[in-house]
Each structure stands twice: as C-alpha cells, then as structure tokens.
Amino acid sequence: MQAGTRAQHKSRRARAENIAGWLWSSPWILGFFIWTLGPMIYSLYLSFTKYSISSAPSWIGWSNFQHALSGADSLFWPSLIRTFTWAVIVVPLSLSGSLLTAILLNQRLKGTPIFRTLFFLPSLTPSVALALLWQWLFQPDFGPINYLLSKAGMVHTPLWLSSQYTAMPSLMIMTLWGAIGGGTMIIFLAGLQGVPSELYEAANMDGAGSLSRFFHVTLPMITPTIFFNLVIGIIGALRTFATAFVATNGGPHYATWFYILHLYNTAFQSFDMGYASALAWIFFVIVIFFTTINVRLSRHWVYYEGEAR
Amino acid sequence: MATTATATPLRSRAATQRGAVPTRLFGRTALYVLAIAGACLFMGPFVFTVGSSLKTVAEIHAFPPTLFPAVPQWQNYVSIFTIPGVPYAIFYRNTIIIAVLVLTGAVTTAAASAYGFARFRWKGRNLFFLVLLSTLVLPEEIVLIPKFLMFNNLPRLLIHRTLIDTWWPLILPSWFGGGAFNVFLLRQFFMQIPRELDEAAVLDGANSFQIFYRILLPLSRPALATVGIFSFLGTWNDFFHPLIYLNTNTKFPLSLGLRYFQQQPADATQPRDHLLMAASLLAIVPAVLLFFSAQRYFVRGIVMSGIKG
16 A cells, blocks of 8 residues: 555656656757757758749759769869868868877976967967958968068968969968867867876886877877867868858869858859758768768777776 | 996986986976977967057058057057948947857756756656767758758748848757757766755755756856857857858848958058958957956866766
8 A cells, every 4th residue: 555655656756757857858859859850851851852942842853962973063072072181181180289289288387377378269269260360371472471481482482372272271271270279179188187197107117108108098098088079070170161261262263162162152152952952961971971980990999998898 | 227327328317207307307398399389389370460450551561571560550449440331340249149149048948958868867868868969960061951941931931021131040049958069068067966965955845946046057157157158159250150141231240240341342542451450359359358267167167077088
C-alpha cells in the first residue's frame, strides 16, 4: 500500500520533471525546428527546383546538381578547388601559429598579460575593418609594406590585392594576422594549462630535455584541444567570405572567388534560389564529409585522459 | 650531474637543469625577443592605421609614407560623423541596439535551455543533446536561403509586408536558445555546480525557477559573461546577415556601413581615405573595451566549461 503510493508519487514527480525539462529547454528545441530543421528541409526541396522568387518554384529534378557538378557552371569547380587550397594552407599555418603563440605565453614570461592582450587585439577586429585596414597596408603605390620592401632592395614590389597572382596570398596574410592570436590560441592556452604538472616533474626526473618534454608530454596531452581546433578551423576556412568579399570582391579575375562568395552571388545577386540551394547542400555534404573523416581519424591520434585503451 | 659536466660541459648544460644557467638565460632572452617581435607584428598594422587616421589627405597619399602625421588631425574623428551621405553615427547606434537585443536574447534563452538539459530528466533529452552537439558543426550557409525566404514570404502572407530590410531577421533567431554553442557551454558549466545546492533549496521550498535564478545564475557569472561576449562580438562583427537582409543605409550596422562608406564614390577633389581609417578604428573600440573589461571572466568561462578538449 505504502510502496504503491510512493511509486505513484515518484511517477508523478518524474512526469512533472519531464514537463519542466521540456519547458526549460523549449527555446532551443523550438529554435532547432524553426531555424534549422525546417529550413534545411525546405532548402533540400528548393535544391531540386528552379526558383527566382518572382515566380513559384518549379520541380526540375537533379538538374541543379548536374549543372554544378558537370562543370556547366564554369565557376563551380574552380571556386571549390580554390576554397580547398585556401583551407589546406591556412588551417595548418593558423593552428601551428596559434599553438606556438600559446606555448610562448605559457612560459611565465614577465608581462604575459600584456603580450596576451597585444596578440589578441587583431582577432577583435571586425572582418570589414580588417579588410579596409589591410587594403591600405597593401596599397601598391604608397602603402607601407611596399615602401619597406622597396627600401629593402626589392625592385618590382608586388601588387598584392590588385593582382590575380598575389591576391590569394595577401588574403592569407590578412586572415592569419587576425586569427593566430585569437580564440584558437586562447583555447590552446587553456589546454596547455590543463596538462598536470606532475607529468612534467616525472619527465624532468627522467632527464627529458625541453624538446622531448614537448613531444612526449605536452603534445600528446593536448591532442583533444588540437582536434577541437582542427575541426572548427577547417569548417571556418571552408566558409571564408567577408574579408574576401570586402577586400577583393572575388577578384581580380576570380582569383579570390571562394565557394561561399559563389553561393552568395548566385542567391542574392542573381536570385537563382533553387540553384543556390543546391550549392548550399553540396557545401553541407562536403563539410559533413570532412568532419566525419576528422572524427574517424581522431581515434588514431587523439588521447583522452582516463580513457581505457 | 658532476661527471657529465666534466666530460662534456656543453651538452651537460643543455641536458641538466641546475647547471644550465647560461643556456637558460639565453633561452629566456630568446623567448622575450620572440614575444616582442610577435607583439610588433600584431600591433604594427594598428599603429600604422592610427597614424594614418590622424593624417591630412595630402599626408596619407604621400610617398614615402610616414608612420605619424606632422600635426595630428584629431578633427578627423569628428569629421567622420558629418560625412555627407554616410550616417556613421546612425551605423554606430544601430550596431549597439542590434547587438544588445541579440545578447539579451542569447543569454536568457541559452541559460534557460541549458538549465533544462543540465538539471532535468525528460524524454528525448539525450537525443536532443546529441542533435545539439551535431548542430555545432553545421555550416550556417545551409539555412541561409530558406531563412531569407521565410522572412520575405511568411510575413507577406500573415501581416502583408516583408521583414526584409528590418532588424527582425538579425535579432529574432537569437531569442531561440542563442545558438547551440552557447547552450552547450552553459550546460557544461551548470553540470559542474553541485546538485546538493539545488536539493538544499528544494528543502527550503524553492521551485525550479528560484533554483535557476537564485542559485545557478549567480554562480555562473563567468560562463554567462563568456556567452554574452561571444554573442556581442559575433553581432558586432557580423557582416553576412546584414548584407543579405538590409538595403536601406539608415538601418545598416557598422560592418555594412563601413563597406558602404568605402564604396560611396568620393568626391574626386576630396579623397577621404584618412577618414575611412578613422572610421574603421572607431568600429573596433567597443569590441576591445568590452573584451578587456570582461577578460577575466572570459578565460575562466572557457577553462571551467571544459571546451578546451
């Protein structure tokens, strides 16, 4: 009898907790359906249609995807390859730069808070301001960079953002300047500070030098942090848009015409919403693909403390 | 130690800890040199831009370029507010309003949603948490077009006008959990707060809202500050969404406004690159101030919520 009422009481409490939990989490759950799942389904539908806003969408099957993948859209493959190239160069440089900066800031130097502040400042620069600022630094005729280069003896100073050959490296420099000391570096710093000092003491007892300590203690212990930053970094690099849009608007001669720039122009300049949705879905599949590969590969090199091996 | 020191003095210095004072001193100096060089690299562009923003038109186009003007033109920072056709003060005001509204929505709804995930057992919680984690790596571009169409078409049906060229598309989505990352970060933080505190409060007759408001929120200031900063900086820097949704220049935030300023055909007799530099710098200031006033919380929020890996 008493056990029965207790069970009843318990189930009533569980039901109340169930409702309360749903209610509290409802903002995000509702948001997921309204702003993520619903739009994704709608966009999947649109990717099989021809739709230019002015008239209703009309079903055209796989045509949009064919148009892209067959190369009929002459900008599709070049922009995709350009974006990959960008990621392949920028991600390793920015990750290793951030890691080295974090290590430097983890050396208990005097004035570390000041250095951290100075390193971090560029990452607080909004991408538009960053683009405007560097456009000026890269100014081929009277900009300071070319002035320094010419003083150093260079005769044909580069045209930087104004040449199709140097626009991409210029954007890389700008982006790395804004990225290396930023959030990625802070996350690395947190990871470095989480390495237990007993491990370093043990390594010292074994007579390990600083390089060997780094490769055998620090690096393995921060692999989860590296993994996190790698996943986020790759996605971020593939999505690159604002700096290129403001600094070069995809030019000169499409030299910085990245994938998202292509998507933006298709959707919001040509208002070809059906084809742009197909581009978005192709992009989505690519991102998921790389993230999955990353997760798969991580089993071989990421070390989680407390995990049975 | 002594034996190695006599045998190979050079190597022993590097290999041992105590006998290595000169090497360590050298190493420390090298680290300081590196840190200072890094600081110069990161700060150089800023310093040059500050100088440029204080120059006259003639000075900014002079070759060779100077770092600082002969006489600082402080009035440049006044002039940017009165450029014909470029309502810089309104851009500024708009950004602040949008960023504050987004921040308020993101912090309140992310905290509520995270509370549901952290403290209640409800059917579907684990599934939705998995969904939440997977949306962390979801590229936003996939929902861009359908969201645009939703804000364009749905209101036309319901209230007979479009919400394109209003701030609604920029603000409304943030009131639904404020993004998966924020919910995740706060949930991790709440989980670390001992449940005994909740239970003690229940014994005192507190309901779930009081536990949330009186116990969890006050103890979560670092995490809330982190979410607030991320959200504010995200909005402050956001260029893509304003670019897509806004057409009228009096509604522009700074990011879009700066580009508008850059693209406005300047009067040929009155180039205003120096003003563009001043305008760009002024756009960075609030982000920097906010970050440094809350920096202490911010780093702690990241470390304690465990996103380091």
